[in-house]
Amino acid sequence: MKQNIFAGLDLGTTKVCAIIAEKKENGSFDILGFGSSPSVGLSKGMVVNIAKTAEAIVEAMSIARNKAGIDITEVNVGVAGEHIKIMRYLNYVTINNPEREVTQLELDRLHADVKMVQISEEKQIIHIIPEQFTIDNHIKVDNPIGMAGQRLEAAHNVVMAATTALTNIRKSVERAGYSVKNFILQPIASSLSVLEDEETDVGVALIDIGGGTTDMAVFEEKRIKHTKVIGIAGNMVTNDIRESLGIVTAEAEKLKREHGYTHESAIIRDQEIFIKRVGARGNIKIPTSLLTQIIHARMKELFEILNLELEDSKNKEKLKAGIVLTGGGSMLKGCVELAEEVFGVPARIGYPIDLTPGLSSEIGKPEYATVVGLIKNIPGNEDEGSEVTEIEPEIKQEKKKKDSGASKLMKRIIQFFDEL
Numbered sequence: 001m002k003q004n005i006f007a008g009l010d011l012g013t014t015k016v017c018a019i020i021a022e023k024k025e026n027g028s029f030d031i032l033g034f035g036s037s038p039s040v041g042l043s044k045g046m047v048v049n050i051a052k053t054a055e056a057i058v059e060a061m062s063i064a065r066n067k068a069g070i071d072i073t074e075v076n077v078g079v080a081g082e083h084i085k086i087m088r089y090l091n092y093v094t095i096n097n098p099e100r101e102v103t104q105l106e107l108d109r110l111h112a113d114v115k116m117v118q119i120s121e122e123k124q125i126i127h128i129i130p131e132q133f134t135i136d137n138h139i140k141v142d143n144p145i146g147m148a149g150q151r152l153e154a155a156h157n158v159v160m161a162a163t164t165a166l167t168n169i170r171k172s173v174e175r176a177g178y179s180v181k182n183f184i185l186q187p188i189a190s191s192l193s194v195l196e197d198e199e200t201d202v203g204v205a206l207i208d209i210g211g212g213t214t215d216m217a218v219f220e221e222k223r224i225k226h227t228k229v230i231g232i233a234g235n236m237v238t239n240d241i242r243e244s245l246g247i248v249t250a251e252a253e254k255l256k257r258e259h260g261y262t263h264e265s266a267i268i269r270d271q272e273i274f275i276k277r278v279g280a281r282g283n284i285k286i287p288t289s290l291l292t293q294i295i296h297a298r299m300k301e302l303f304e305i306l307n308l309e310l311e312d313s314k315n316k317e318k319l320k321a322g323i324v325l326t327g328g329g330s331m332l333k334g335c336v337e338l339a340e341e342v343f344g345v346p347a348r349i350g351y352p353i354d355l356t357p358g359l360s361s362e363i364g365k366p367e368y369a370t371v372v373g374l375i376k377n378i379p380g381n382e383d384e385g386s387e388v389t390e391i392e393p394e395i396k397q398e399k400k401k402k403d404s405g406a407s408k409l410m411k412r413i414i415q416f417f418d419e420l
């Protein structure tokens with residue numbers, strides 16, 4: 001496989017996508033091929049069926065390869081799921097050269113030291129991302145090369161994933177006939193395709209609402225500061241509709257996409273919708289506002305959990321550029337309005353940018369944010385996976401709500417239909 005050819009594979013809960021691109025001399029990427037296939041082998045972002053995942057990879061990759069007319073052997077693969085942890089690691093080196101000047105050697109020594117950090121066998125490092133350097137205890141810089149000093153301190157973000165989750169991904173990719181070049185944290189990939197440089201500089205939270213998981217990542221000063229993956233996403237909204245209205249999943253999904261609103265202000269006219277119900281329960285008409293209540297309750301719960309996480313982790317004040325929503329789940333009408341209401345900061349939808357002309361209509365959609373980012377230059381990849389002592393991860397556990405607003409509302413709606 002040619003050195004300037006890159007392939008990315010996004011193993012999502014609802015779809016597997018493949019992308020093949022060529023890196024041009026000016027550093028930009030030309031997308032040569034793209035393919036997508038429905039996914040049934042994953043749950044909440046993790047592989048639960050290797051054979052089915054491999055089948056979907058074969059299909060998506062062959063569509064992409066046919067379009068590109070290129071043979072592919074290795075791929076960058078996105079990783080997400082509640083097993084992801086980020087640890088902040090601080091270390092230092094003394095600057096020994098006669099000029100007392102920071103060189104690449106000092107940075108390499110710091111990086112090598114981070115790689116030696118001991119973590120439990122259940123985890124593996126996928127990225128070591130430098131966050132900030134401090135020279136002689138007071139000068140803080142992003143890039144210290146060429147600066148004079150005696151002692152260089154560094155803060156690195158160490159991104160870790162469960163070894164078993166990575167092994168299952170690797171097995172699926174290999175069964176499909178490819179090898180894994182790099183594992184890449186999905187929110188990092190999505191950020192590279194939908195965020196503007198200024199946003200990651202001044203401070204932004206990227207929220208990727210997928211089918212099985214919602215991934216949030218906070219960026220400031222062009223670095224990832226915090227990440228969180230939670231198991232509430234688009235499929236749960238569909239499931240609420242299905243259970244509340246007593247309809248099949250396909251009908252609930254159709255209802256959500258065609259008539260679903262996240263926020264009442266997004267309803268233009270409160271129309272009546274005709275719905276087909278299962279078995280002898282009969283067909284009924286419901287007002288759009290009832291559907292909105294079901295969707296609103298779950299989406300509000302999702303945003304409130306994320307908002308609490310931002311506040312607890314002291315990241316809320318970083319969001320000077322607001323919130324960017326992406327992933328298929330962000331396509332629900334009214335998502336931006338609800339996000340602005342709950343988070344209290346401006347929000348927008350993130351579409352993949354800088355695409356090869358002609359491809360925007362096919363892949364310029366929020367659901368392809370991750371796969372488009374997988375071909376970009378990812379900072380701090382750890383391709384050979386280091387063995388690393390248990391250190392308390394920086395990320396706190398998600399606050400569990402006993403009986404959420406969404407489930408209370410669902411119970412009321414189910415009761416309403418039963419009484420009917």
Ligand SMILES: Nc1ncnc2c1ncn2[C@@H]1O[C@H](COP(=O)(O)OP(=O)(O)OP(=O)(O)O)[C@@H](O)[C@H]1O
Pocket residue numbers: 011012013014015016044045209210211212213214233234235236238253256257260327328329330331332333366367368
């Ligand atoms: N137009 C739309 N309106 C509402 N929801 C939509 C729309 N298009 C897609 N979705 C929802 O987006 C979700 C899928 O999003 P996406 O393709 O980003 O997920 P994924 O990457 O497969 O999953 P994950 O990232 O969770 O592993 C589904 O729940 C689907 O219902």
Ligand SMILES: [Mg+2]
Pocket residue numbers: 012013210211327370
């Ligand atoms: Mg996804």
